[in-house]
Amino acid sequence: MTHDEALISHVEQAMAQEFPEADQNEAVTVHAELLHRLCLADGLLEVLEWTRQGTGADPMACMWLAGLRWYRLMNGGYPPKAPEPPERPTDRALGLLLRSGAVQVAPGSSGTAVAGLSSGEMAYPSAPAQPEADDDGVLLRLAPLALVPYIDESMRMNWTEQAVCLTHGSPELVARAQEHVRHLHHQLSEEPVQTQPQLPGIGLLGVVVEDLGRRWREVTSPRQ
Template sequence: MNNSASLPQVDPELFRSKVRACLLGGALGDALGYAVEFDSLDGIRSRFGAGGLTDFQQLQSPAPVSDDTQMTLYTVDGFVEVLQWANDGVGADETACLWLAYLRWLKTQGEALPANAPDQPARWIDGQEVLHHRRAPGNACISGLMTGEMGTRARPVNADSKGCGTVMRSAPFGLLPYVASDTVYKFSADGAALTHGHPSALHSAAVFSALIHDLLPAGSTLAGAASAAVQRAGASGVPELAERLEAALALAAEDRAGSREPSAERMKQVLGEGWTAEEALAIGLYAALASADAGTPQEHFRRAITLAVNHDGDSDSTASVAGNIVGVLYGLPALPDEWVQAIDARETVEQMADALIGVTVGQQR
């Protein structure tokens, strides 16, 4: 990674806070949403009351994370390996390292690697039993890896799939410091192509990663990052992605300007249910924007996650995206401590965040 003065610079202390909050925030949204991932809005309200699921106190503790957090952490581990090699003066292909990381994740799901797939020695993350649970992993993620072939944009696997399995794992691409946004975009699209081939899956992941990257510097704003995301979506050549993000910004602006409360029914009508990549990104971004008038970072985080969880659709992926966004926006002050303590993978998420910090800006001394 080139540490040129012309590339984005970061404040190390703020960066550490934002990395931890982005990864933990995504895990919190994932865990709360996973409890109702396959429930309708009526079903959620039937289980938890008219207000829906709004707090971990409504669930048994510890609340489990799903494949969204698992694959996010394996994305982190792929980059940690690349940077460990780089810090030792050895070049490594980042997309190949990600592929090997995802193949190791595949084994945690109880799958035997196909005969034509490369294997490699286990790394620290592979020994974390809390990640060895099969929690409704995305079909395209499994089938793409089970080909034993490394998918690329030129040679796609699952060429027609645009499921949200690319978006939900892609926040770590945006957490690379000292890297230009267009490089982040390329890395993320290439990483998405390992399992999905549809342009919307690739570019939705890349726009999301670039949005996270835009929120890393001190003084960055959610409105500015969202506007840049819409511009990137418009330039992507994927009409449905641009349309969904434009609709997300417009709906959030209407909700903040009007006297009505955000509506799950209206969100579904305008943005969809979150099963596809562009819908998951749009709902997560909408939830962050529509709740941006909250009085404190923690209130913003709680409201965004609640919006992203309570709807017909893929609640864990949409809430994971919202949690990544609001987490990186504020850093650790956004996260309610009692929520952080409520998830089963807290320690593993924190340790993987620290591993990424360690190979980028280093731990505090």
């Protein structure tokens, strides 16, 4: 079993880290960046889907579009002048949970990232959205970057910098984010493979995470 195959087996556990425990009848309040994490995962999954089909995709653009989908969940619409990407399964499901009241966003937890996306233009590491923003909440978003198989560490670190600079930009924050993703990637790569992953009870969000995990494994598992 390779390190990449070990990563694939731990998708649900990594996606669900830091979510509050709850049963499926219980409403949960979560940090906005945890919902951003799930949108980012679906954006990266879009990159992997195109790659599986033999077609190139721009990872940074896909991460930005994922961020815009998250922005719409937080604000009810897209930023002025921004493109309006079609829904993906994850943001569609999260929208239903937010509208039903089964999931609520912790007050104030979306502010920095929402401000970073509000221009409607994609930011770059050379011109980050908010060069002074140093909010560690962004680290909650980044677990999916540690889970992408079949890429080298240099590419993983580049994607991490891009993901941070889409909304933030402090060089110190970028360095902390890269170390966070590097550590999580190595941790997950070395954990024993679980044939039947156990997802902690996180309310109806567990349904979203399980669907993400299923689709992630379908796209990333080695071809038979």
